[in-house]
Amino acid sequence: MTLTASQLDPAQALVDEVIESGLGWTRVLSPRQTLRIIDLEGNQAVDTLFYNADDPTERYSAVDTIREQGNLYLSVGTRLLSTEGRPLCTITADTCGRHDTVGGACAAESNQVRYAIDKRYMHSCRDTFLLTLANETHGMSKRDLTANVNFFMNVPVTPEGKLTFEDGLSAPGRYVELRADMPLRVLISNCPQLNNPCNAYNPTPVRVLIWA
Numbered sequence: 001m002t003l004t005a006s007q008l009d010p011a012q013a014l015v016d017e018v019i020e021s022g023l024g025w026t027r028v029l030s031p032r033q034t035l036r037i038i039d040l041e042g043n044q045a046v047d048t049l050f051y052n053a054d055d056p057t058e059r060y061s062a063v064d065t066i067r068e069q070g071n072l073y074l075s076v077g078t079r080l081l082s083t084e085g086r087p088l089c090t091i092t093a094d095t096c097g098r099h100d101t102v103g104g105a106c107a108a109e110s111n112q113v114r115y116a117i118d119k120r121y122m123h124s125c126r127d128t129f130l131l132t133l134a135n136e137t138h139g140m141s142k143r144d145l146t147a148n149v150n151f152f153m154n155v156p157v158t159p160e161g162k163l164t165f166e167d168g169l170s171a172p173g174r175y176v177e178l179r180a181d182m183p184l185r186v187l188i189s190n191c192p193q194l195n196n197p198c199n200a201y202n203p204t205p206v207r208v209l210i211w212a
């Protein structure tokens, strides 16, 4: 795995915000703007969806992205493709090296199946996505939730084709950067999950920066 650092200076960023775990965040980027997501304390899962900001029916497609790059994991050079086969954004820097797009976002149903029946009512990324879309967009809703990216999350696929959730490979201060290739809505749920070893059972804040 290749790690690539960025030359961009945080002091020049247009946006510099912290997203606490359990909270959502959405922004529209113009083409060629760059978003950096920093894993402040390490091994946090940042569940993220992408849309064409002008027409959100065109959105991130995990299937097309994996097929076209011939790799299950996302890193520098990955073009995140839309349901129309067009690049939404491209990963331009990455100091973590492993990002999942197979494991999906946590939900009441997956909390119940993966962990225990009484975990069903714990707050999930799906709840955060729905709340953020309802509060901060005009008309986007659960019909707009599809397969997502889990930045910094380590979900290896075994030779038998099973998914395993492993201790993360990230560390405090590691980051990933994406350059928008079209008007791009980014929707983040900073995962509240307390039951998954990916984040050491301890959800933590992340920092987001945007450059012109």
Ligand SMILES: [Zn+2]
Residues within 6 Å of the ligand: 045, 047, 105, 106, 124, 125, 126, 191, 192, 193
């Ligand atoms: Zn989650």
